[in-house]
Amino acid sequence: MIEQVYYFNPSLSDASFALSCKNVLSKLVRPDRSIIDQILEHDSPDKADIVLPDGRKFVWYFAIGSMINPISIYLRDIIPLMSYPAKCPNHKIVFRAPNGMADIEACPEAEFHGVIHLLSDEQMSRLDAIEATYHRIIINSSNYQEQNHLVYVYKRIVENQLICPPSERYLDIIIKGCDYYKVQSAYINRLKYEQEVVPRKQPHTFQSFTDIPEDVFYSVEELAQHDGNDPGLPLWLSINGKILEYSGLPPVDHPDYELQYRFYPFFKSRCGGREATYVMARTMYEPLYVISSNDNDLCVQHRAAIEDEFYHRINYVQNKKYWKLIGRLRVTNSSL
Structure with a gap:
């Protein structure tokens, strides 16, 4: 039996992405051009950093994955000083196991395209923390006027992992970002029409947490006490009002x-002691759904998709025994 190959459907999320951009990006306060010009006065193409006389530092960052997308980078509370499309010679993009995430690989005569952002050093440090399975390296890049510049790019820490197709959601994020920043159309078309993907799940296949103790409810205040900061209290988090308890880290030698x-x-810093659905909507951006300027404004299907994703993460063989459902969140807000 021949295994079916899936390719990206570029039209499914176009309208939602456009509305998300209108909702959030149109309200951003962009840095004044004169400030950017003052920073660029100290720029050198043979350095990936800009250091100002007062010690402030800025970084040229070549985005290859979800950080190409303006909504994704906004949802991480990062606003680039400037961004532009570019290419990287003698390298190619590959998607690696276990989740089909983007990585770069040296390849003579090849090139890939992406988006270069100018970020503050503080913003780059936050990205370092987010990209925990990557490390930064310096590569050469070229803009579409054939001007070269050294930049930072993330490369997977564990090298030579198996190649596997990206998810349709992930490739959608990348392509939408490429379109937004006007990356070369031929490159975008290769991603759209030649890159195999793992298709999105259909809503009727979403799974949810169901084995919840009956008639057990906790208040928002009780949930907040279990934020992981009190060693005497276990960490709790809520997904769509369903509270899960974490049993704690195993011994170091486990x-x-x-x-x-x-x-x-x-989990502790972003989800502990709170309703985590909104956090996960920002962390796992899905272009199919509109991002509103109001974080709590999530449609029913979006909530179901987030719970499905979290359900599978929690029920992963190495996670399942550490989490248990303990009750529901007592709320008066009907939006939950």
Whole structure:
């Protein structure tokens, strides 16, 4: 039996992405051009950093994955000083296991395209924390006027992982960003029509948490107490009003420790003691759904998609035994 190959459908999310841009990007306060010009006075194409006389530092960052997309980068509270399309010679983009995330690979005579952002050093440090499975390297880039500049790019820490297709959602994010920043159309078309993808799940296949203790409710205040900062209280988080409890990190010498330790800081800092659906909507941006200027304004299907994603993360074999459903969140806001 021949396995079916799926390719990206570029039209499904066009309207939602356009509305998301209108909702959030049109309200951003852009840096004054004179400030950018003052920074660029200290720029050198043979350096990936700009250091001002007062010690402030700025970074040229070549985005290859979701950070190409203006909504994705906005949802991480990052506003570039400037952005422009560019290409990287003698390298190619590959998508690697386990989730088909973008990586770069040296390849003579090849080139890939993306978007270069000028960020503050503080913004770049925050991205370093987010891109925990990558490390920064310096490569040469060229803008569409054939001007070269050294830039930082993220490369996977674990090298030579298997090649696997990206998810349709992830490739959609990349392509929408390429379109927005006017990356070369031939490159965009290769991504659209030649790159195999793992198709999106259909809403009728979404799974949700159902094994919830009956008649057990906790207040928002009780949930907030379990934010992971009190060693005497277990970490709680809520997904669509369903509260899960984390049993805690295993011993350092336990086989699961490294994986649990890698993700625990995210759950604690971003999700602990709160309704995490809104956080996950920002973390796992899906162009199919409109991003509103009001974080709490999520449609029913978007909420279901987020819960499905979280359901599968929690039920992953190395995570399942660390989480349990303990009750529901008592709320008066009907939006939940």
